[in-house]
Amino acid sequence: MLYDKLKAYSKSGVYPFHMPGHKQKAISDLPYELDLTEIDGFDNLHAPTGCIRDIERKAEFLYNANRAFLLVDGATGGILAAVRAMTSFGDKVLLARNCHKSVYNAVELCGLDPVYIQPDMIEGTDIFGSIDPDMLDKKLTEEPCVNLVIITSPTYEGVCSDIESISLICRRHGAKLLADEAHGAHFPFSDAFPESAIDCGADVSVVSLHKTLPSPTQTALLLTNDKDLEAKLQNELAVFETSSPSYILMSGAEACLNNMDYNSFEEYTNLLDDFYTKAKSLKNFRLLYDLGTMYDHDFGKLVITTYGTNITGTRLAEILRERFAIEVEMAAAHYIIAITSVCDTIEGFDRLYKALSEIDKTVFKTFEAAEIKTPGLPEKRFSPFEARRKAKRTIAFENAAMKTSLDYVYAYPPGIPFIVPGEVITAELTDYIKKLISSGVNVCSSSVKYPEYIGVADL
Numbered sequence: 461m462l463y464d465k466l467k468a469y470s471k472s473g474v475y476p477f478h479m480p481g482h483k484q485k486a487i488s489d490l491p492y493e494l495d496l497t498e499i500d501g502f503d504n505l506h507a508p509t510g511c512i513r514d515i516e517r518k519a520e521f522l523y524n525a526n527r528a529f530l531l532v533d534g535a536t537g538g539i540l541a542a543v544r545a546m547t548s549f550g551d552k553v554l555l556a557r558n559c560h561k562s563v564y565n566a567v568e569l570c571g572l573d574p575v576y577i578q579p580d581m582i583e584g585t586d587i588f589g590s591i592d593p594d595m596l597d598k599k600l601t602e603e604p605c606v607n608l609v610i611i612t613s614p615t616y617e618g619v620c621s622d623i624e625s626i627s628l629i630c631r632r633h634g635a636k637l638l639a640d641e642a643h644g645a646h647f648p649f650s651d652a653f654p655e656s657a658i659d660c661g662a663d664v665s666v667v668s669l670h671k672t673l674p675s676p677t678q679t680a681l682l683l684t685n686d687k688d689l690e691a692k693l694q695n696e697l698a699v700f701e702t703s704s705p706s707y708i709l710m711s712g713a714e715a716c717l718n719n720m721d722y723n724s725f726e727e728y729t730n731l732l733d734d735f736y737t738k739a740k741s742l743k744n745f746r747l748l749y750d751l752g753t754m755y756d757h758d759f760g761k762l763v764i765t766t767y768g769t770n771i772t773g774t775r776l777a778e779i780l781r782e783r784f785a786i787e788v789e790m791a792a793a794h795y796i797i798a799i800t801s802v803c804d805t806i807e808g809f810d811r812l813y814k815a816l817s818e819i820d821k822t823v824f825k826t827f828e829a830a831e832i833k834t835p836g837l838p839e840k841r842f843s844p845f846e847a848r849r850k851a852k853r854t855i856a857f858e859n860a861a862m863k864t865s866l867d868y869v870y871a872y873p874p875g876i877p878f879i880v881p882g883e884v885i886t887a888e889l890t891d892y893i894k895k896l897i898s899s900g901v902n903v904c905s906s907s908v909k910y911p912e913y914i915g916v917a918d919l
């Protein structure tokens with residue numbers, strides 16, 4: 461039974477460097493007796509005026525937003541609603557290519573035509589860097605019909621972009637800016653973190669409370685400072701969110717927001733500082749924060765890289781799990797991500813550092829990482845919406861080069877597509893994906909028959 465598995469795991473002593481941000485520590489009790497519905501006196505998430513609206517007001521204060529909407533189906537629901545509220549069917553939208561799959565799903569559902577900018581990789585890595593505001597400016601000049609720009613900042617790896625400049629550029633071109641800030645819910649609580657998207661001028665932002673704050677899984681916020689959008693956002697949330705929101709989740713989010721104590725963030729950021737100082741003594745592993753040229757980085761994301769060493773990120777994650785009882789959030793071919801939060805302990809940070817320094821002594825340097833080559837942006841033949849309406853043929857993935865995909869292919873996590881329906885699959889891409897799979901990365905697809913087969917357009 462799932463319940464027995466969860467119970468057993470909770471007693472296993474494994475240290476969680478992953479979501480949810482509460483790290484399995486209760487900050488409120490969430491029993492069955494509190495699991496209610498919209499009975500008299502308990503407000504309505506889809507038209508809140510009472511106790512639910514009070515939670516949103518608290519969020520507006522903490523996040524410096526005119527309007528905050530409480531979400532119970534993650535940032536995903538907020539992204540779907542925001543994209544629909546900010547566009548009309550058939551619009552052209554500009555996406556940073558490293559957007560999460562929820563953004564692509566919204567684009568398809570809303571019948572939008574996406575154009576992309578692809579941020580450069582951080583030098584010597586296959587990790588997307590910050591978005592270049594000049595590149596965005598140029599693209600918006602080439603695409604004057606775009607009236608919505610969607611970017612991810614911070615990324616899963618904690619890489620931030622210059623939202624202040626980007627929002628000014630968007631405004632100059634008459635476009636709105638939606639920031640997927642799912643990984644940045646903790647930003648307002650310490651000056652040691654990057655500034656929040658709303659404070660930097662984004663029109664709308666979505667934050668997942670559950671990822672980096674002590675709040676139950678699925679809780680999130682949709683934030684805006686644009687008065688004209690408020691009613692539209694509320695209407696679209698009623699389309700995408702359940703009509704039976706969980707009162708347990710909502711009260712869990714409330715407990716989180718009420719407990720955001722700036723002093724505990726000071727302790728937390730001090731622990732992070734100590735960790736980064738100690739990690740400088742590692743000989744083979746490097747932290748992304750110390751590596752690259754990024755506009756800014758959320759140092760709460762410990763991105764430990766194995767570039768240029770004889771082990772993969774997936775192997776490092778396995779060793780941490782098997783020998784040190786540490787579970788990390790994500791393992792890629794050349795790095796792992798450990799998500800930290802205000803609920804992490806000095807013992808947890810020590811355990812991770814000691815484990816890394818022991819493993820670091822057993823690995824050695826190679827030069828293989830210099831050869832990392834990531835595929836460029838694929839050619840787009842149709843929008844994802846048009847692709848959905850094409851006749852589909854299922855073929856072996858190894859024969860897919862130069863065919864037009866009708867499926868997504870992405871590594872999960874982080875859920876950023878390598879190929880989007882309507883795009884041409886290149887041999888470079890199939891080779892790259894094969895390499896990822898052989899280094900243990902979990903590559904998924906919207907095709908149920910993947911990895912053997914993929915759906916392509918029957919042209």
Ligand SMILES: Cc1ncc(COP(=O)(O)O)c(C=O)c1O
Nearest residue numbers: 533534535536560612640642668
């Ligand atoms: C960048 C990004 N945006 C959005 C989401 C969706 O967030 P949620 O899981 O809260 O629905 C994720 C999930 O991992 C993500 O990584």
